[in-house]
Amino acid sequence: MLTIGALAKRTGTKVQTIRYYETIGLMPEPARSEGGQRRYDQAELDRLAFVRHGRQLGFSLEAIRDLLDLADNPAQSCADADSIAQRQLKQVEDRIARLQALQLELKRMISDCGQDSVAQCRVLEVLRNHSECLTDHEAGSDRSIGS
Amino acid sequence: MLTIGALAKRTGTKVQTIRYYETIGLMPEPARSEGGQRRYDQAELDRLAFVRHGRQLGFSLEAIRDLLDLADNPAQSCADADSIAQRQLKQVEDRIARLQALQLELKRMISDCGQDSVAQCRVLEVLRNHSECLTDHEAGSDRSIGS
DNA sequence: TCTTGAACCTCTAGTCGCTGAAGGGTCTAT
């Protein structure tokens, strides 16, 4: 029987994060000690490890919820899990492409900047004039892979 | 004199976002019509364009605030603007590296999955066993470039 | 001049995935 602190240490999660996962129903309500403290067993440790690993791979909590459901029903086809992973891969690839365009633009902007006075600064100039950019960098939404 | 809607359209920004920028002091309080509606001039259009372009390049609003200050004081050296841009470039490069590691892991995970039953699903298996991963993918914080 | 309806206003709350802090209670080792 693990305390929440021990579970946190073993999975590299913060204590508050575990409680947060419980409030949103991603982790089950655990057993409690006499005094009301949470006590976890192996199944809960496994589940949390699964969640954390999914997060490290950039899956959203919603995606992880779906993957957990699949993992809990071992009879059915794994096509669903595959398609969730495919979607995630595609998102990662899109993000990489977008970031590489930004990287190019930033490099160009910086290398042109001779660190003169602000009046002729390339960095500021480029920000002022989008037309000096090579790419569109419209940028869709991009948030992910927390901590 | 532009209405907020016209300004939004010209800069590709949502109306609410402009008002949000005003509440956090990134955009000045504009003039108002008799009836109390916001009215913008060219200087404000330029400023908003600068902000949006900075966002597209992945700068945080804090970084943009600093860049705006620099742009407003054209006498001083542009080394500061340069270093803000350098920092941004470094962040982008780190993010790319991390995403590429994820990409590899996801690809490996997916290609091993023959879409059999969930019991043997590679995707779920990999999530269960971090030890099957090639990389550490510890992942620092990663959020950026909202649109 | 009146009316329509699109666009504007303020204010509040929600998004995602946590994180931190306040103000307490519990557990365990000495």
Add this chain to the structure above:
DNA sequence: ATAGACCCTTCAGCGACTAGAGGTTCAAGA
């Protein structure tokens, strides 16, 4: 018995918006 490390709940905050409710203003057409 007591110290102090750990645990509890609850609430607020982060960044950068986004959405909605409920009301007002504006410009154009009849």
